[in-house]
Amino acid sequence: LLLDQNCIKVVHPKEAINQLGLVSQQIKFNSILKLKYQILIDQNNKGILNTINEILLKELDDLEIELVDDLKLLIENVEVEVKKDLYIANKPVKDGLLPDHFGIVISWNLEDEELGSYVYSMLKEKLK
Amino acid sequence: SNFKKYPYGKFNLDKFLNVLRQFGLSEAKLMDRDVAQDGLLTSLMEKDAANDNGLRYLVEIDASNKIDIDMGSNRINVLCENDDFRVKIKDALLRCLKTL
Numbered sequence: 179l180l181l182d183q184n185c186i187k188v189v190h191p192k193e194a195i196n197q198l199g200l201v202s203q204q205i206k207f208n209s210i211l212k213l214k215y216q217i218l219i220d221q222n223n224k225g226i227l228n229t230i231n232e233i234l235l236k237e238l239d240d241l242e243i244e245l246v247d248d249l250k251l252l253i254e255n256v257e258v259e260v261k262k263d264l265y266i267a268n269k270p271v272k273d274g275l276l277p278d279h280f281g282i283v284i285s286w287n288l289e290d291e292e293l294g295s296y297v298y299s300m301l302k303e304k305l306k
Numbered sequence: 307s308n309f310k311k312y313p314y315g316k317f318n319l320d321k322f323l324n325v326l327r328q329f330g331l332s333e334a335k336l337m338d339r340d341v342a343q344d345g346l347l348t349s350l351m352e353k354d355a356a357n358d359n360g361l362r363y364l365v366e367i368d369a370s371n372k373i374d375i376d377m378g379s380n381r382i383n384v385l386c387e388n389d390d391f392r393v394k395i396k397d398a399l400l401r402c403l404k405t406l
Contacts, residue, residue: 191312191406203313203380203403207396210370210387289310291396298389 205288209298210264210281213305218262218280226260227251230282233304234258234297241293256294257285258301311405317377318402319363325398326365331391337364367391 180187180194195202221229227249234243234253244252249260264281282301286294319336326334339362361378370387373395382399386392 191310195312195314195406200314201316201380203315203317203382205313205382205396205399205403206384207392208383208385209389209392210385212387288396288399289312291311295389302389 206285207288207291207294208283208285209294210283211298211302211305212265212279212281215277215280217305219276226282230258230260230301230305233301237300238297253297254293255286255290256297257283258297259283259285311400313400313403313405315404317375317380317382319365319375319377322398322402323365325401326367326395329394329398331367331394331398334365334367337366339364367395371395 180189180197182197189197192202218226225248227245231243231245231251234241234251238253241253246252249262251258259282261281261283263277264283265279266277282305284294284298284301286297323334323336361376363375363377365373365375367373367388370385371391372385374383374385376382384392384395384399386395
């Protein structure tokens with residue numbers, strides 16, 4: 179609620195911060211789930227993102243999930259992205275040799291902390 | 307609490323580093339960005355490298371837990387592999403900022 183020229187208005191907190199002349203800060207979390215590469219190989223037929231989608235649908239059936247591409251989905255404002263080569267960024271892979279790990283990056287802003295941290299801990303539990 | 311939090315206010319880097327250490331993240335240190343551009347999180351941090359304006363700082367707990375702070379555009383990016391660290395970092399950030 180904001181009192182403006184003797185009127186009380188309902189405004190979004192972000193807008194209120196701006197209207198009051200305050201400095202709005204954006205805090206974004208990018209949580210990395212480090213998983214064994216074998217999980218990725220085992221999922222090969224179905225695709226890891228489909229598995230993640232099924233887990234999310236089962237646990238959060240009232241929320242909208244948008245599949246962005248083969249490796250990324252959005253659940254409300256929480257982003258889940260599979261990074262197959264996260265742990266080989268600076269090391270060239272030798273022929274035929276697979277890395278030990280891959281990563282899933284789950285990103286959200288502070289205001290979505292509740293859903294973001296829930297998605298993170300749920301995927302950590304279900305994918306290990 | 308179930309209320310969404312929207313942070314605002316001026317961010318004090320020195321205070322943040324002190325609070326991190328109080329919370330047990332004693333390894334937290336301010337890094338030289340040029341030297342730090344190596345390691346597994348590089349690919350995640352390069353996304354908005356165009357914003358580099360001399361007001362960007364990197365606080366590192368270790369190689370896989372870092373905080374990218376852009377004072378110029380008031381954005382703080384937390385990259386964490388360890389969720390216990392992340393929660394401590396979040397609480398430290400909230401100690402240093404006001405929220406609505």
